[in-house]
Amino acid sequence: MSTFEATDVVRRLTARLKMRHLQLLLRIQQHGSLTRVAEEMSTSQPAITNALAEVEGMFGAALFDRSARGMAPTALGKVALARAQAMINDLGHLVRDMETVATGNAAHLHIGVIPFISGQMLSAAVQRTLPEGGGRLTLTIHEGTSDQLVQQLRDHTLDIAIGRPSTTVNIDQLEFETLYDQQPRLVAGRRLAAQLGRHRLNWRQLARLDWIMGAPGTPIREQVSDIFLKAGVAPPTPIIESYATKLMGELIVSSDKAVSIVPADIADELVRIAGVAIVPYSFDWTLPPIALFTRREGPKPDAIRMFAQALRVACKQDPHLKERQTEY
Known part of the structure; x- marks a missing residue:
């Protein structure tokens, strides 16, 4: 794609792309059938077909391959779907952040942790996170395996994840910082x-x-x-x-x-x-190390930066972890 073509795509998406288009793409991915999507949305299949054609026109290419077995995303479709899910999740986070501010708190974070994380250490990190400008930090804690958490971090379900890096964990578009080893x-x-x-x-x-x-x-x-x-x-x-x-x-x-x-x-x-x-x-x-995962793209919000620093301090001061602390 030339620079001119890319600029034209950006212009079309900026002017015409709406959240309903993103939700349509995600529904097609979920069901793999325009007929099923139409039934779910209580509309006709031609209407869904036209809506998809409109979205693909904005992108300038097909987003799904059609076959007798159903609809599967193209390479471009996979990229669009990943971004669509992230944008939908970000919208949900925006609403939660608005609610947080309205109740007098400073910020809300979605943090993913694997089960074998010390509750005392995590609690100490939360207590040490002091948002700038006052207010409290509120959290939603999600548990899962490392590969589940990094996928949720990538699609913006999570703001930050604490897990184990390994060859089976896809860290594409992510950064990770080793915190400590475990005996x-x-x-x-x-x-x-x-x-x-x-x-x-x-x-x-x-x-x-x-x-x-x-x-x-x-x-x-x-x-x-x-x-x-x-x-x-x-x-x-x-x-x-x-x-x-x-x-x-x-x-x-x-x-x-x-x-x-x-x-x-x-x-x-x-x-x-x-x-x-x-x-x-x-x-x-020693067991595989514990690491802090964040997204690589863009500057990190203050709440994420402050929690990450509080977590580093909590790890260093935890009596169970102090002797095992390793510099990387």
Whole structure:
């Protein structure tokens, strides 16, 4: 596309593109059928066909391929859909920000976190975030896996995400800053922990226990499986796949065979809130690091910048993380 053509497209989109056009594109992506979109919007298929033609005319190219199997976005369509979702989400954030200001608060952030983030550390970061000009910072906390969170960050559902970078996490258009490493801890019920603690670490013996792990592909699950393989032992098939800490704690304390490997700070929280015990093994490896993810495009709003700085300070001052703090 030449500079002149690109300028012409920008002019058309600026003058004619509306939110209803973006919503139409997202509905077509969802249903893959103009007939279904028409039924959902209580209108005729010709009207939807004309509306799509209007939008594609603004872009100067087809946004969907038509086939007997339905409609699939073209390469340009995928770009347009990603931006459409981001703009729709940004509009929702604008309404929330207006409500926040109207109630006397300073800003509202949507923060994504993986389950194995210390609640104490996160709470300390929130308390240390002091918006400029007064008022309070309000938050919506979203939980998910790292790959889910970075996708939500990319489509503007989230303002910031705290997760684990890995080769399976798509960080295109994102920036990430490593905050700290986490030491692994084996947790079990008190009786089982005492039994295991009387003997040397034996991966073959551990493989016969009932494991609680995350879903396949999650960084800790993959790393623990790799540790078993390096010890010449087939990785155990978990009886439960979950990183929900409360559920993990309840399952472990109610079983004489359940174990899991979790970060040291999370293990300490499980000891306190669920009564699990930490098996006194010393591992010579660390878990995948925790990182702060933000979008690369444009200047960062003050609320994001201030929360990020508060999070860095909270990580350095957290007694569980201080010894493991690594400079990058």
